[in-house]
Amino acid sequence: MVEVDLNHIYKKYEGNDKYSVNDFDLHIKPKEFIVFVGPSGCGKSTTLRMIAGLEDISKGTLEIDGKVMNDVAPKDRNIAMVFQNYALYPHMTIYDNMAFGLKLRHYKKEDIDKRVKNAAKILGLEDYLDKKPGALSGGQRQRVALGRAIVRDAPIFLMDEPLSNLDAKLRVSMRAEIAKLHQRLGTTSIYVTHDQTEAMTLADRVVVMSVGHVQQIGTPLEVYNEPVNQFVAGFIGSPQMNFFNVHYKDGRMSDGKGLNLEVPEGKAKMLEEQGYNDKDLVFGIRPEDIHSEEAFMETWPNDVVTSKVVVSELLGATIQLYQEVDGTEFVAIINSRDFHQPGDVVKMGFDINKGHFFDKDTTLRIHN
Numbered sequence: 001m002v003e004v005d006l007n008h009i010y011k012k013y014e015g016n017d018k019y020s021v022n023d024f025d026l027h028i029k030p031k032e033f034i035v036f037v038g039p040s041g042c043g044k045s046t047t048l049r050m051i052a053g054l055e056d057i058s059k060g061t062l063e064i065d066g067k068v069m070n071d072v073a074p075k076d077r078n079i080a081m082v083f084q085n086y087a088l089y090p091h092m093t094i095y096d097n098m099a100f101g102l103k104l105r106h107y108k109k110e111d112i113d114k115r116v117k118n119a120a121k122i123l124g125l126e127d128y129l130d131k132k133p134g135a136l137s138g139g140q141r142q143r144v145a146l147g148r149a150i151v152r153d154a155p156i157f158l159m160d161e162p163l164s165n166l167d168a169k170l171r172v173s174m175r176a177e178i179a180k181l182h183q184r185l186g187t188t189s190i191y192v193t194h195d196q197t198e199a200m201t202l203a204d205r206v207v208v209m210s211v212g213h214v215q216q217i218g219t220p221l222e223v224y225n226e227p228v229n230q231f232v233a234g235f236i237g238s239p240q241m242n243f244f245n246v247h248y249k250d251g252r253m254s255d256g257k258g259l260n261l262e263v264p265e266g267k268a269k270m271l272e273e274q275g276y277n278d279k280d281l282v283f284g285i286r287p288e289d290i291h292s293e294e295a296f297m298e299t300w301p302n303d304v305v306t307s308k309v310v311v312s313e314l315l316g317a318t319i320q321l322y323q324e325v326d327g328t329e330f331v332a333i334i335n336s337r338d339f340h341q342p343g344d345v346v347k348m349g350f351d352i353n354k355g356h357f358f359d360k361d362t363t364l365r366i367h368n
């Protein structure tokens with residue numbers, strides 16, 4: 001199995017005055033599943049394409065198993081890539097589509113046959129080998145595209161938004177198939193997506209990017225529970241974390257309107273020790289850390305907010321309750337037993353200990 005090193009990599013496209021990728025520094029361990037995630041234009045595809053050799057690296061080095069690859073041609077990097085628009089040949093059968101890359105590389109006929117049939121078995125495509133892509137569903141076509149990568153037996157898989165052309169339901173099932181495939185083959189994989197759910201469910205480690213810069217690298221739980229800054233906190237998680245502009249003073253925070261809450265001792269001490277007493281801050285709390293249970297509100301009576309329901313989305317076991325307090329909106333995920341209609345006035349308990357404070361200027365998370 002193969003490791004990949006991106007050492008302080010930069011990319012500037014010809015004609016642009018700014019770098020599209022800045023100081024990308026990452027060591028990818030053998031068998032790791034890495035996901036680059038971030039909004040459109042953040043530089044994730046560019047980074048992937050530099051690894052594949054489809055774009056030049058402006059500065060820094062790319063190493064595969066300790067060998068510098070910057071000037072090695074894409075075909076000699078031993079990398080298999082799956083694209084968003086599967087790029088299948090419409091006039092060829094599924095068998096020939098999967099065999100094509102191997103034929104170009106002059107593999108023996110028997111070897112090709114063995115590899116294609118094995119990949120078809122892994123992907124449940126055995127009954128479709130004689131068909132043309134036009135006869136297949138979107139999900140099946142995407143499987144063929146994966147099959148083309150599998151037959152190569154390449155030690156590195158690169159995937160650029162491979163599921164984004166599929167409908168929502170198919171995306172979820174293909175996501176699970178990709179996870180299973182990775183468990184089975186153990187190929188070092190790099191996957192690009194703008195969908196944080198895909199990133200969280202597939203990755204061993206996530207690289208969160210924004211406007212050409214890596215914001216945080218960590219396991220899905222690390223980036224969820226310990227975001228380095230407000231961008232990561234807001235980007236990872238759905239619905240997204242609620243943010244409030246508050247003023248903190250002597251164990252309380254207030255937004256100057258309907259929000260005036262007690263800050264538990266530990267958090268208050270942390271803020272004061274770092275010089276944040278009597279300062280403006282951003283407070284962030286995830287929807288699942290806002291509670292409707294009486295017992296919670298009795299325990300923390302000074303962290304209860306009275307709000308008005310704006311939208312109530314019933315998801316089954318839970319409801320996403322969008323609410324408003326003096327013009328400030330927030331969302332809570334609560335048990336659907338506590339169902340409420342728009343217009344209802346409700347009380348919600350904020351679990352401040354689970355929340356995060358961010359420096360207003362640097363946007364960095366304040367922590368011990």
Ligand SMILES: Nc1ncnc2c1ncn2[C@@H]1O[C@H](COP(=O)(O)OP(=O)(O)OP(=O)(O)O)[C@@H](O)[C@H]1O
Nearest residue numbers: 013016020038039040041042043044045046047194
């Ligand atoms: N061929 C190119 N020439 C000039 N600039 C480019 C080129 N390709 C990408 N860029 C610029 O580089 C930046 C990063 O683009 P990139 O495609 O890597 O982002 P991305 O995160 O993959 O976004 P998306 O999900 O929209 O593809 C963007 O500002 C884009 O305009």
